[in-house]
Amino acid sequence: MFELIAQHPIPAALVALGGLAIIFGAVLGFAAIKFKVEGDPIVEQIDSLLPQTQCGQCGYPGCRPYAEAIANGDTINKCPPGGQTTINAIADLLDVEAPTLDEEHGEESDTRTVAYIREDECIGCTKCIQACPVDAILGAAKQMHTVIVSECTGCDLCLEPCPVDCIDMLPVEKGLADWKWNLPPSAEEQIKALRPGDIIASDQDSGDQAA
């Protein structure tokens, strides 16, 4: 056996390499079927970073379509509700430079708003119900409608179809439950805030003149 191989090194090598190729091909082929990934994982990842307001300000009918568009090469700065935070997160995920928000699609707003229907004026046309992407409006034909505040994403899509303009976007009231500590001011800000006579405490022998 060894002699045969030694006598015919080139055919032996070819046979060995061919055999390896077949084995690995089979393994890879099996793995491709066995561990097949359904769907596009990058779309899922982008979608999970988007704010899910489903507002359509990006020009796509919802967050998932926009995620798909991004996966297909669209720009990532079309989401005003997500703002710079979302852009940064997606840029981080896709490993690209984070652009600033495209103002064409709207401006970023710090205050979250929810739709509020002035119920006296509502005529019960159900147009807003049909427009709501997350089924957050409750009501029936010729009955007063109301917004389920906890489900409202503040997408504004119900404003336009309302024939009597009885929907307002109201800022969400911030209560104790929403309160959180702020980060302390940065060193630069603290130095800026110092008055001319102030000296940094540790530069003094006694701490009584600390700012």
Added chain:
Amino acid sequence: MRKVWDLIGGVHPPENKHQSVQESIGTLPLPEKLVIPLNQHIGAPPKLLVSAGDIVLKGQPLAEPKGMVSVGVHAPTSGQISEISDYPIPHPSGMSARCVTLIPDGKDEWIEHKGTDNFRDKTPEELLDIIRSSGISGLGGAGFASAVKLSTRQPISTLIINATECEPYITADDMLMQERPEAIVEGIKILSYILGEPDEILIGIEDNKPQAYEILESYLEGTNIELVEFSTRYPSGGEKQLIQILTGKEVPNGGLPADIGIVCQNVGTTHAIQRAIVHGEPLFSRVTTVTGKACSTNRNYQTLIGTPISHLLEYNGFDQSQCSRLVMGGPMMGLTLENPEIPVIKTTNCILAPTEDELPTPPPAQPCIRCGMCAEACPASLLPQQLFWYAQSQNYERLEAHNLFDCIECGACSYVCPSNIPLVQYYRASKGEIRKLAAEKVNADRARQRFEFQKARKEKEEAAKAAKREARKKAAEQARAKAANTRTSTEVSPAATGATAKSSAADDIIKAAMARAEAKKASPEEQRAKLERGVVRAESHLETVEQRLQDLDSEATDKQREQAQAAIEDARLRLEDAQSKLKAAPEPKPDKAKEVMAKVQASPKEALEKKIATLKDRINVTEEKIAEAEDDALKAALQKGLEKQQEKLRDAEQQLTEAPAESTTAISETEDAAATAIAKAQAKAAAQASMSDEEKLRANVTSLQTRLKKAQERLIVAEEEGSNHIDALRTGVEKLQAKLNSAETELSELS
């Protein structure tokens, strides 16, 4: 002596506890008003039971717990509810929250209440109910509902009573243990009973409270309660830290002490539980330390919940000018109060009014020098420095990976930091941000779910609609196919489909309708042919039906016979109908194409004549119109039109008069009229050229004579046929006659 583990990390700030332990727990006169916040605990706000203007008695519930993790509040004294409104509460935000304002009437009148003489007569569940309805939440710090903490499902092997009180200045628990050891021991027994008598009961106490230790120890003789003393170090009073010190066990990350069979209760809470169960007294007061150099007296007070802090300070010689800032709680974890009108709540263990010397304003932070002292001080074995960097860069993922949420916010790292970096504030802010993001994520996921559900629902609706449409289309197609089928089969073998006369009748109706529709579309000939076919078919149908009736005669029932009869009647009717239709149908008209062909083939003369005739007709019509028209403008317009028409007529007539010369020959020889005309003209020209005038005239006369003869012949033929060209032909003959006459006279003159 029990083995005691060491606290990991920790610091040793100046204790400053001696000032407030000089006097016994005092009581203060009733304040002018009590402001009782509804939500003094972690969890859902309770349900309000009173309204403004109500008179309440001491111990009366003002709000009852709503939901599992919720705690009620009770009236600390009798009086009237003046208002229920938003009022600043002790919270780092300085925000307002719903509070009940009670104006005490000074009578301090109790509501009917009853204690339990022997708590062992009741089941643990009943005792938990009492604890729950007495509004007891943890008095140590966080204010978690005690009943929830005690009603754990895991088997509990160790009950730990936290008597550590590690934070500087605070002596509320110390004084409580010194003055009410009996009640505390009874409370521990109640807790032990509720928890199903755990194997060991430990009281953890720091060695800076020797008096409390001695007093308590004397009451513990003959019990299985063990009093464990360990060296003073901040923050050994933290729940997880105390468990670590006493048992050496570590509470798992993200878990609860109950997960490792341990329940930890504050000594103050234990006392409150004893009051609630033995005396039926809900939690409406607590021991609060009032201390700090800005107050002339430092002492502990049995304080009613809702007492404004200004009231406490007032009775302790508070000097605002001396005070650097007002702190609720200790110097390490306490929160700065902006407003002295803020009320005392269930977790208010200390009011600290320090001077600037005692608690200087923190100097500005300087850059981190990476000294690592914070890591040494951290009792949770975290890396404060690393957390600080990540907090600054808002790298929340890394923060969580570095177990930010295991931070107990004790402040030891900030205390040791040589750069005075407010580390804890960074952690608190980051925790808040992470919680906010997590909440947003939950909302976003729900929105996504709802959006996707709506999308799926709409698609389903659309699909259902499409399916319906498809089904309808199919049904219609089937009906059509069936109809077509029955028709062909009736043609082939009417008897086969005519088995039930009824259904065949129905089919016939459809067929007739379709035939009608097709007849409308078809050209007259086709229509006619179809009608003829229909008649034939109807006849054959009638025949077959009659045949069937005859067949039936022998064995059929009356009903069948009736049906057959009806079918025959129907068939007969249809035959008649078909025949009448056939009669009514117009005779096939000659083809338009043929007409056009005829026109083309007709001689130009005929065409001209025709044109003249139509023009004349038109002139007549126009003249009539002129006669009828009243409007001048219209009349003028019509007149103009008439003139034009007359002109055209004249042109046409002229053409016609010129035409006969050539066209008469052309009529007879249609095939190569032009060729013969040219030949004739050439011959004529040649003849005329050779002929003299007389000869020419003579030839002319003869030709005219032949032409006249031919025209006359044609006129006779036309008269016979009744053609509409008679007039034109007649005028043509007359003109020829006139020409002949003139030619003859000319000839006679010449000769």
